[in-house]
Amino acid sequence: MVFPAKLVAAFMRRTADVHPESRVLLVAMDPSGGGASSMSLCTVSLMGNAICVVAFDEAPIKGAAEMESMIMRHVQVLRRAYPAHWLVFALESNLGQEAAHASAMLERNRVANYVVIQEKARVGVLTTAARKELYADNLRFYLEQNAIALRKGGALTGSQAAGEEARVRKVLHEQLTNYRRVNVDAGPGKLAKRHFSGKIAGSRQDDLVLTLQLSCYWMVRLSSRSIPGMNFDKFR
16 A cells, blocks of 8 residues: 555545645646546645645546546636636646647647646656656655645536535545555566556556646646756746
8 A cells, every 4th residue: 555544534634725825736637548547637736845736637538629628627617716826737648649639728728827847858747667656655755744635615626517526535535545556576587566556456547646646746846946947937
């Protein structure tokens, strides 16, 4: 178990306001890999080493039109609540051109005051095996320090479905507690390795917990000004 159940339960009960002096929200996206997987979005703020989970969405999608609709509903609900904040997007780029497509959708819809993180001259951020370890360690640190909370009054969601915030919160709780380090033993011609997954049994998924990890990690990188090529002066 990567995230102890006691820490997860405490986090899910903890609430906090978005700090009034914050200027940036970090929006992470994990695109749908097809099949039973969902597309997930998670937005966080960070101030005084305390993370607030501002918004989240999770749903299976089919095609680019549904992807665009989900992204823009998420952005619109953020803009209504926090019109003056910059939005910095960490779009997971492992699956084809989804990150580039998402970036084009933001431009086409004329979203104001936003930046998309790029790595190695490509749109989006990578999720390698080494990165997954960093993502998990970073989130666990904030859980252990009681320094991560859900937005007071409820996390925002772009979906208009009744009870959606409670449903997504339940999904997040389940995925956090299911997330595991999986050790794969060495075999003929194969090295031993370790990877992270919540897809341990049946139809369980881990899209939302991965997106939460992405958002927290890149928010910390943004706050520490350690993203190459980023113009941090614009956020002042």
